[in-house]
Amino acid sequence: MASETYVTVAETSRPAPGQRRGSDFARLSRRIAQEGLLDKRPGYYAVRIGLVAALFAGTWTLFAAVGDSWWQLPVAVLLAVAFAQVTLLAHDLAHGQIARSRRVARIAGLLVGNLAVGLSYGWWMDKHTRHHANPNHEDHDPDVAPDILVWSEKQAGESRGLPRFIGRHQAWLFFPLLTLEGLNLKLSSFRALRRRSLKGRGTEGLLLSAHVLAYLGAVFLVLPLPKALLFLVVHQACYGVYLGCTFAPNHKGMPVLTAEDELDFLRRQVLTSRNVRGGRLVNTALGGLNFQIEHHLFPSMPTANLRRAQPIVRDYCASLGIDYVECGLVESWTQALRHLHEVGRPLREART
Template identity: 80%
Template sequence: MTVVDTSRVRAPGERGSDFAKLSRRIAQAGLLDKRPGYYTARIGLVAGLFAGSWALFAAIGDSWWQVPVAVLLAVAFAQVTLLAHDLAHGQISRSRRTSRMAGLLVGNLAVGLSYGWWMDKHTRHHANPNHEDHDPDVSPEVLVWSENQAAGAGRVAKIIGRWQAFLFFPLLTLEGLNLKVASFRALRRESLKNRRVEGLLLVAHNLAYLGAVFLVLSPGKALVFLAVHLAGYGVYLGCTFAPNHKGMPVLTAEDELDFLRRQVLTSRNVRGGRLVTTALGGLNYQIEHHLFPSMPTANLRKAQPIVSDYCRSIGVDYAECGLFASWGQALRHLHEVGRPLRAGSRRSQDW
């Protein structure tokens, strides 16, 4: 694990803390203000892409030309999911009730993703990013993210973890299906709010989704369409979220960091201009997003120079690189932490 600076540990709400000083600068610049015009335009464009993809699907009919439509629809589903992400963080509306209602429609009904389950999971990630005990995104169920996890890995993680860097992208093709399955499994939790509504919307989505595909396409083409669409959806989301934290320091209970350092030192920004920002839904400004989760996506770019300059002024590392470089760092990290598993496998074979 990379050693991180713990010399300035203060509570995030303390008036003189490093985060409090940065937060005042951001607030004075007006970057926490809502952006209704931006979100009106973005919602319109994403809704047009989503509806247009389904209209194209209906127009083409029973044809193998539906394969590229499946890819286009995967992009549309991912962009809708990124909007659900912004709703969950309160970036679009100040009203929690409005955000939740819109999130259920956008998440559960439109793309078949449990909004309540994902919001709970993502909130825990934000509270403890890259913490091997508390961040569900680095849970060692299939992949291992640290040498500590490799030492205590279960059977499946031990097998996959040996070559997980090479298996990472192939495994992402299953993530779209995994999200749907996990959404239904979450309905068994009594802690999930509005379980009945969530369940009804998930069932409605899947009946409409599968019904449309098998009504228009022959069984063989329908199965190929579903495979391509869900695989593309999973890879898109994986390539959106993986560059942000994978390959950055993994924290343990021994790491006592203040709020600012906990968020900045475990996050990575991705360069690339407006095209990358559009493709990643603004999550390429991951450091700014983690520091100010409710900040509208359109303001993250403006906050970036303020945050980066401030981090440099107080001696906090601020990680930033290109998209492909970020994937490379993530894969090298996965390969490195899998080394003990490969070594253990060779010892077993020698024995």
């Protein structure tokens, strides 16, 4: 199962099985391919990888140079940015955007994900594949599965215990809960090692353990206990918020699909996704995921080509009468929080 995951992620841009060659998506896909937008961009990724590696290594060097000082707290914030950028590179590796060889991509993904930031590459890739196949589907998308938060009125009605309690005020608690996301990803990564379907569990576990030992060893070697603990809290909290603010604007607040919704590939991806407007700064900060519609239609497309694909996709959707949603970064967060607040309404009313 795990060995097939990479194929699924990297090749999602191909028409789905059973899709007619003359389908709406197939026609768009041919246009995109004719423009060369699915071609690899080795130069772009060489520069990006170099810059991210310099940021990651430079931040750890700064950490060692600052030493026992309260000035380490700004360094913790900078390290959170470095971790997030490394995570975004792991995302591109999983989609086959960087390397042509699946073996090379997997090795790089293990080093970047497991060793550098403590995120299981295999576990996350399987989870993300299922998200891409059925975005915002309450039965099939793990990103909207009921856990601590609820994403639909149906989930709210079925919630019990802590999710039901949090669900009443989840819009207000969303950003505070994101501070725990970095820790949650690490715990989920270690829990995934128990799955027999996870390919190379031994290697994944070894690299995850090496990350934890090196990460905690460096922090406690340089800082005394109180400062070390505060450094860890600040770093992991900022890392979680950064990732949450990167991925949440893309789908949260968009239609949540159910088993009754029968949509073709094009509409399923476009109607559940949202683009985020912004210049070079937003594009860099979000790792190109601000072009979420184009990314979901063509996951293997290099990040650098998403901007060029946008006007083609937007005009094509307009010609078919398909809603193409795009807004600013703050507005995207607002829509996500508004959705969470509305979904929690039945729980608040039931309590009253």
